[in-house]
Amino acid sequence: MARQQKSSVMPPVLEVVGREQERAEEQLSSPGRDAWRRFRHNRAAMAGLGTILALLILSIFAPFMNTVDPLAQDYANLDLGPSPDHWFGTDGLGRDQYSRIAFGLRVPLLVGVLGAAVTTVLGAILGVVAGYFGGLVDSLLARFTDIIFAFPGFTLALIVVSLYGPAVDPYFGGASRVVMLTIVFALVGWPALMRFVRSLTLRMKEEQFVEAARVSGSPPWKIMVSHLLPNMYGMILVQASFLVVAFVSTEAVLSILGLGVAPPNPDLGAMLFEGTQNLGINYWETLFPATFLAIIILAFTFFGDGVRDAVDPRGQE
Amino acid sequence: MSGLLAFAVKRFLAMIVIVWVIITAVFFLAHLTPYDPITVVLGQKARSDPTAYLALRRLFGLDQPLWQQYLDYLGGLLHGHLGYSIDQQTLGIPVWDILKTGVPVSLTLGGYALILALVIGLPIGLVSALRQNSAIDHGSQFVMMLVYAIPSFVLAPIAQLVFAVQLQWLPVAGWGDPGIDGIKQLILPVSVFAAGLAGFFAKSFRSFVLEVMHQDYIRTARAKGIKERTVLYLHAGKNTLIPLATIVGPTLAFLIVGAFIIEIFFDIPGIGNITVNAVLQSNYPVIEATTILLAIAVVVVNFVTDVFYALVDPRVRLS
Numbered sequence: 001m002a003r004q005q006k007s008s009v010m011p012p013v014l015e016v017v018g019r020e021q022e023r024a025e026e027q028l029s030s031p032g033r034d035a036w037r038r039f040r041h042n043r044a045a046m047a048g049l050g051t052i053l054a055l056l057i058l059s060i061f062a063p064f065m066n067t068v069d070p071l072a073q074d075y076a077n078l079d080l081g082p083s084p085d086h087w088f089g090t091d092g093l094g095r096d097q098y099s100r101i102a103f104g105l106r107v108p109l110l111v112g113v114l115g116a117a118v119t120t121v122l123g124a125i126l127g128v129v130a131g132y133f134g135g136l137v138d139s140l141l142a143r144f145t146d147i148i149f150a151f152p153g154f155t156l157a158l159i160v161v162s163l164y165g166p167a168v169d170p171y172f173g174g175a176s177r178v179v180m181l182t183i184v185f186a187l188v189g190w191p192a193l194m195r196f197v198r199s200l201t202l203r204m205k206e207e208q209f210v211e212a213a214r215v216s217g218s219p220p221w222k223i224m225v226s227h228l229l230p231n232m233y234g235m236i237l238v239q240a241s242f243l244v245v246a247f248v249s250t251e252a253v254l255s256i257l258g259l260g261v262a263p264p265n266p267d268l269g270a271m272l273f274e275g276t277q278n279l280g281i282n283y284w285e286t287l288f289p290a291t292f293l294a295i296i297i298l299a300f301t302f303f304g305d306g307v308r309d310a311v312d313p314r315g316q317e
Numbered sequence: 318m319s320g321l322l323a324f325a326v327k328r329f330l331a332m333i334v335i336v337w338v339i340i341t342a343v344f345f346l347a348h349l350t351p352y353d354p355i356t357v358v359l360g361q362k363a364r365s366d367p368t369a370y371l372a373l374r375r376l377f378g379l380d381q382p383l384w385q386q387y388l389d390y391l392g393g394l395l396h397g398h399l400g401y402s403i404d405q406q407t408l409g410i411p412v413w414d415i416l417k418t419g420v421p422v423s424l425t426l427g428g429y430a431l432i433l434a435l436v437i438g439l440p441i442g443l444v445s446a447l448r449q450n451s452a453i454d455h456g457s458q459f460v461m462m463l464v465y466a467i468p469s470f471v472l473a474p475i476a477q478l479v480f481a482v483q484l485q486w487l488p489v490a491g492w493g494d495p496g497i498d499g500i501k502q503l504i505l506p507v508s509v510f511a512a513g514l515a516g517f518f519a520k521s522f523r524s525f526v527l528e529v530m531h532q533d534y535i536r537t538a539r540a541k542g543i544k545e546r547t548v549l550y551l552h553a554g555k556n557t558l559i560p561l562a563t564i565v566g567p568t569l570a571f572l573i574v575g576a577f578i579i580e581i582f583f584d585i586p587g588i589g590n591i592t593v594n595a596v597l598q599s600n601y602p603v604i605e606a607t608t609i610l611l612a613i614a615v616v617v618v619n620f621v622t623d624v625f626y627a628l629v630d631p632r633v634r635l636s
Binding site: 143146147150151152154155156158159160161162163164166167245249252253256257258259269272275276279280283286287290291293294297298301 | 599601
């Protein structure tokens with residue numbers, strides 16, 4: 001509509017110029033848009049992204065996804081294989097496995113995504129501060145990072161969950177362990193990202209756009225927040241998606257060891273371990289939770305690999 | 318050489334500080350818990366028999382102020398005492414006596430897994446690099462990425478299902494039976510454990526070889542007309558082993574944490590299994606000791622790796 005009006009006013013030559021301009025705008029390239037174009041053409045990465053979205057939708061809207069009560073026991077239907085009534089079969093207490101998986105996705109996804117988000121923010125802030133200021137601030141932060149880096153995060157989680165778990169269980173409903181694990185992972189998980197962001201900052205702060213910002217009088221925090229960090233979002237996203245993988249795995253391991261979510265509540269790791277107790281009777285109880293855990297982990301791995309190839313195409317060679 | 322010594326001494330002092338901070342943090346985390354281990358151990362008797370309760374408190378030093386307990390614990394560690402177990406079965410047994418049976422088991426498991434992973438991963442990585450972008454390269458990279466990404470807690474039950482429950486070739490679990498049965502028990506846990514590591518080694522070794530093969534001195538060697546085989550083994554070989562040594566070290570941390578899950582799934586009486594049992598019993602002296610031992614192991618390995626790296630690559634010392 002708008003174009004027709006324009007063409008009626010504009011002479012033909014100008015119309016051609018206008019169209020060229022429009023096309024140029026469509027092809028306008030920015031680092032972000034280029035990365036997205038490369039990402040879109042990476043089939044494995046797009047499959048990862050699609051899978052992540054599908055799992056998020058399934059877990060968030062679990063009550064509306066043709067599920068039944070994940071805690072409801074049915075002693076007439078124990079240890080069944082997949083069927084139209086029970087898509088993924090039932091477990092040793094006759095609970096519907098599909099419903100338990102749909103709800104059980106929530107804990108690993110929440111711990112993984114939330115933990116990675118908090119860790120990433122911590123690591124990015126500390127890294128950019130250490131790299132930008134250098135000097136004393138940098139060496140103090142570096143020493144602190146060395147200590148946290150050496151901390152065995154996994155056994156720390158064991159201590160915290162086993163000694164403080166029972167005390168916090170009454171609070172936050174059933175989510176207390178989730179909150180606790182997220183905090184533990186975030187507290188010990190940031191050093192690798194901090195070092196990464198610090199090294200990026202060291203390299204980037206000598207570049208002209210940072211110098212220009214400094215000369216024009218931007219305060220340090222503004223340079224860090226609106227000049228340095230936005231140029232690292234892609235690289236940080238790569239690390240964040242690998243952190244999700246690490247946290248989902250650790251949460252699953254803790255649940256398998258019996259330290260995750262308290263028993264009747266559905267959780268993939270806990271279901272996997274309960275399933276292995278019934279391996280000889282009904283192996284579906286093991287296969288479905290194992291498959292979904294593998295799917296979460298592979299999806300975030302493919303997504304992270306895809307983002308890395310998209311934001312840093314030179315790294316592929 | 319003095320540069321290297323100064324570097325090593327500096328790193329060593331830093332290592333001591335790190336270990337001390339970790340011990341302190343772990344001690345206070347374990348001792349500031351809201352629950353009382355003696356009450357848990359004694360159960361009903363804690364209230365009905367106050368004499369026993371107080372006697373146990375004194376025995377474990379829990380009647381002392383916290384800073385005194387902390388100093389005693391540090392002093393004990395310096396003399397190699399890791400404290401005493403607090404749970405119903407093993408009350409009062411030194412923690413080290415509980416852990417020491419698990420150490421050789423975990424080392425055996427981890428050692429075999431590491432060897433198998435190197436034997437599988439390195440040749441695959443080498444072939445991928447030498448045939449870069451061929452079908453072999455893409456195929457093996459994809460497979461290695463999968464075994465690297467799929468966690469052992471998914472592989473373990475599937476391997477048990479296929480090879481033990483369905484095919485019945487190997488036992489589901491167990492450890493240390495005499496003769497051929499003992500070897501059969503090793504196969505599944507070691508293979509599952511090695512799978513992820515092999516993938517990691519194959520990926521890393523491929524990129525190390527690729528990087529070295531693009532260096533100027535390789536081009537020079539080829540230009541001089543030296544046989545490709547000699548170039549590969551003599552000129553490239555040495556220089557891929559340096560980065561390799563630096564990734565095998567930190568792998569130890571992975572080996573230790575990975576061992577927990579393998580030991581649980583395959584019912585292997587190693588450190589991981591002992592620690593998990595301690596956790597389920599809230600036997601905090603054992604958890605404390607394991608955490609500190611693991612931290613020391615990781616820090617020492619990193620120290621050795623750093624010094625080794627500085628030894629072979631002088632640029633590290635100067636930065």
